Amino acid sequence: MxxxxxxxxxxxxxxxxxxxxxxxxxxxxxxxxxxxxxxxTQKPNQVIEAITNYYSNTNSNIHRGVHTLSREATEAFEVARKTIASHFKIKNEQQLIFTSGTTDSLNIISAGLSRSVLKNGDEIILSSYEHHSNILTWQLWAGENNGKLKIIPLKNDHSLDYEALEKLITPKTKIIAITHVSNTLGLVTDLTQIKAIAKKHNLIIVVDGAQSAPHMEVDLTELDVDFFVCSAHKIYGPTGTGILYMSEKWLRALPTTKPGGGTIKTVSFEKTEYAEGALRFEAGTPNIEGVIGFAAAINYLNRWxxxxxxxxxxxxxxxxxxxxxxxxxxxxxxxxxxxxxxxxxxxxxxxxxxxxxxxxxxxxxxxxxxxxxxxxxxxxxxxxxxxxxxxxxxxxxxxxxxxxxxxxxxxxxx
Ligand SMILES: Cc1ncc(COP(=O)(O)O)c(C=O)c1O
Known part of the structure; x- marks a missing residue:
C-alpha cells in the first residue's frame, strides 16, 4: 500500500x-x-567550469612531465583522486582506480579474476535485475570456460529472493556480482544479507554501484566488499570516466590485464616490472578532464x-x-x-x-x-x-x- x-x-x-x-x-x-x-544526469556549471578551466589553464599530460603544466595537471588529477576517495570513505586512495566507467571497470575485474581465481566449470551468481554490463562480461568468460551463471530469482513483489540465493551456492561458486540498486526498478539490494552469505561461503563480491552512488551515501570502508564500481556521468560528472574500487587484497593480487604506458616501473624487451597501486590499472593517458570534472561534481554534492x-x-x-x-x-x-x-x-x-x-x-x-x-x-x-x-x-x-x-x-x- x-x-x-x-x-x-x-x-x-x-x-x-x-x-x-x-x-x-x-x-x-x-x-x-x-x-x-x-x-x-545533467551537469552543473561547477563541473562545466572545472573542465573549461582545466583546458584553458592547465592542459598537459600527467605523471611524466617535469614542466609546470604537467606538474599542475598531475596534482589536479591526484587531488581529484583524494576528493573522490574521501567521498566514498576509502582509506587508501590507491584503492580508487580511474576507468572509463562502470562497464570498463566490470570488464577489468572479470578479466583479472578469470586469470587468477576462476577455473573451468566454476559458477558466478548474478541477480535477475542486472544491467547487461554486469552480465555479458561474465557470460563471455562462462561461454569459453564451461562456466555457469546462476541467477537470484525475484519474489512476487519483484524484490530479490535472498533465501533462494543460498541454495544456488555450490563448491564451484566463486563470485557474486550484483547491482546495488536496480537501474530499472530502483530497488535497493540488501548488501548486508549478500555479504553474510558470501562470507559464509568465501565468495568474492562485486558490486555494481552505477545507480546507488548517485543517490545514497556509499561508505566503502563500512561496505567492505571486494570490488565496487560506478560511472561519473550518472553523478553529475562527465562521460567517459568512472571508478573501480578494490580491496587492499585485490589491489595487490588482481592480475594486470590491460597493460600500457603509465602502468609500469621499468620495461625491457625481456621483462616488465609493473607499478604499485592504482597506476598498475590505469593504462594510457587517462580521461584527465573527466576525473577533474568528476571531483568537481563530488564537491558540488557534498555541499548538502x-x-x-x-x-x-x-x-x-x-x-x-x-x-x-x-x-x-x-x-x-x-x-x-x-x-x-x-x-x-x-x-x-x-x-x-x-x-x-x-x-x-x-x-x-x-x-x-x-x-x-x-x-x-x-x-x-x-x-x-x-x-x-x-x-x-x-x-x-x-x-x-x-x-x-x-x-x-x-x-x-x-
Ligand atoms: C546498474 C548499471 N550498471 C551498469 C551501467 C553501465 O554504465 P556505463 O554505461 O556508464 O558504463 C549502467 C548504466 O545505465 C547501470 O545503470
Missing amino acids: ITQKSEHIKLDTELIRKDFPILNRSINNFPLIYFDNGAT GMKIIHEYELGLVNYAQYKLSEIPEVIVYGQSTNKAAVISFNVKDVHPFDVGTLLDKYGIAVRTGHHCTQPLMAILCVPGTVRISFAIYNTKTEIDFFIEKLKKVISMLK
Missing part, C-alpha cells in the same frame, strides 16, 4: 536549478522536465551531503509512486517505499515507446525500452517499460505536470 509521503528535507531546488544551464531549455515549447537521470540528497529524492520517488498509483491504467513494477530515485511503469495495453514519444511533446524526457536489462524484461513479460528517474534538481511541481500530461497521453492512446 503506497501512502502519500510528502515531507522531505528541503534542498533549495530553485537555487540548485540555476546551476544547471540545460534546465533553461525548452523542448517543443515546454520547459524541459528531465526525468532520465538514470541514463545520465548524500544523506540529505537521498531523503529528498526518496520524497520525490514516493510522491511520484503515490500519484502513479492513483491512475488505474498504470502498472508500477517493483513498488516499494525504499527506492533509489527510479520508477518503472507501463500503461496497460500501450507500448512504452508511444508513452515516451508523446510525453516528449510536452518537454518531458523519460526513458523507454529494456534499459539494458532484457533478462528482467523477460521475467516481467513485457517488451519494455517507461522509466522515470530523479535527481536533485527535480521537483514535485514537475511530477505534478508529468502526471497531468501522462493522464492526457493515456486518454489519447486508449
